[in-house]
Each structure stands twice: as C-alpha cells, then as structure tokens.
Amino acid sequence: xxxxxxxxxxxxxxxxxxxxxTPERFEVMDAALDYDGHFGADDLYIVMKNLNSRVSxxxxxxxxxxxxxxxxLSKRNFGENITRYExxxxxxxxxxxxxxxxxxxxxxxxxxxxxxxxEISQELEFEVSSYSFNIFARCKNIKTCKYYHGK
Numbered sequence: 001x002x003x004x005x006x007x008x009x010x011x012x013x014x015x016x017x018x019x020x021x022t023p024e025r026f027e028v029m030d031a032a033l034d035y036d037g038h039f040g041a042d043d044l045y046i047v048m049k050n051l052n053s054r055v056s057x058x059x060x061x062x063x064x065x066x067x068x069x070x071x072x073l074s075k076r077n078f079g080e081n082i083t084r085y086e087x088x089x090x091x092x093x094x095x096x097x098x099x100x101x102x103x104x105x106x107x108x109x110x111x112x113x114x115x116x117x118x119e120i121s122q123e124l125e126f127e128v129s130s131y132s133f134n135i136f137a138r139c140k141n142i143k144t145c146k147y148y149h150g151k
Contacts, residue, residue: 006072007026009070013066024063025066028063029063031053032044032064033072035085037105038085039084041064044060044064044085068085094109097134100137101145102139104145
C-alpha cells in the first residue's frame with residue numbers, strides 16, 4: 001500500500017469506531033492523500049471516476065468525513081459555502097490567503113502567525129487544540145486573477 005502508516009492510522013480508527021474496513025475506503029484515502037492542494041468531495045469523485053474507480057459518490061463523502069475525524073485530512077471552508085479538504089499527512093502546518101474574486105488559494109507559513117494562537121490562548125486562559133487562519137483579500141496582479149476588479 002502506498003501510504004502504509006496512514007493506512008495503519010485509518011485501520012486503527014475504523015476498528016475503534018466499529019466502522020467497516022473496506023478496500024473502497026482505502027482507495028478513497030489513497031486518492032485524497034495523492035490530491036495536490038485543496039479539493040471538494042465531488043472533485044475527488046470525478047478524479048477517481050476518470051481513473052476507472054467503481055467507488056460510489058456516497059462512499060467518497062462518508063470516507064472523507066472519517067478521514068477528517070482521524071485527522072489524516074483537514075476540512076476547510078474558504079467562504080464560498082463549499083467544503084474543501086486537504087491532506088494533513090506528512091505536511092507542514094500552514095495558513096491560507098484567499099482571493100475573494102477568483103478563489104485562488106495561496107498557502108503560507110509565518111512564524112509570527114504560528115505563535116499567535118498559543119499566546120492568545122494563554123492570555124485568555126485557554127488551551128489550544130487547533131487553529132485555522134485564513135486571510136481574505138484580492139489579487140493585486142491582473143495576470144494572477146481571473147476576475148480583474150478594476151483597482
């Protein structure tokens with residue numbers, strides 16, 4: 001299997017929740033971890049169908065939720081009312097800059113941002129379990145934005 005460690009994590013998670021362990025779920029896991037960047041469930045389903053997969057749309061949706069629960073994937077919403085996913089497997093923690101016009105997503109890492117959740121949580125007497133930092137902006141360069149906004 002391509003993602004042996006991820007498969008171990010997923011198998012353990014499925015067993016602990018008394019979920020069925022099926023080849024289709026691992027096919028979805030492999031496709032999701034292979035996907036480069038952010039994707040919707042339908043995006044993944046189409047990619048899998050184009051590769052002649054026989055996995056159902058329902059299996060894709062259900063498996064993605066299970067992969068989020070076992071923390072192999074993160075679930076994101078970038079303001080367009082569409083759920084997107086991205087792999088957590090062997091990836092560095094990062095944040096997002098999203099163009100409000102064209103929807104382009106740029107991932108970035110900034111040490112100042114990485115420290116903020118812990119500092120704020122300590123100050124307000126909380127313990128951080130996770131955080132998500134998204135900046136919504138507009139592309140300045142017309143060449144990188146498919147919807148020029150006239151500025």
